Amino acid sequence: MTAKETTPGLQVWLSVGGWMMSYQNEATLETFSEIVSGEGKDERQRAFIDSLITTLQEYGFDGVDLDWWVLVTPYCLGWS
Numbered sequence: 001m002t003a004k005e006t007t008p009g010l011q012v013w014l015s016v017g018g019w020m021m022s023y024q025n026e027a028t029l030e031t032f033s034e035i036v037s038g039e040g041k042d043e044r045q046r047a048f049i050d051s052l053i054t055t056l057q058e059y060g061f062d063g064v065d066l067d068w069w070v071l072v073t074p075y076c077l078g079w080s
Helices: 031-036 041-059
Strands: 013-017 063-067
Touching: 013 041, 031 041, 041 063
Parallel strands: 013 063
Antiparallel strands: none
């Protein structure tokens, strides 16, 4: 029996992002920024959304929390 079966009204959300994904030394630093900007952004956004929907449905999540800390720009990171 799953937690959702034993706890009426329980919602389980998928969280994507967070501080470590946005931290300037991480390989994932520009992930969200690349999805939403530049040439080809429509295709990247569609691929990201399609992947999210597939994951939510496959694993029974009730929603998604996109935890994007900052738009990555050299200025925001203190880089000149």
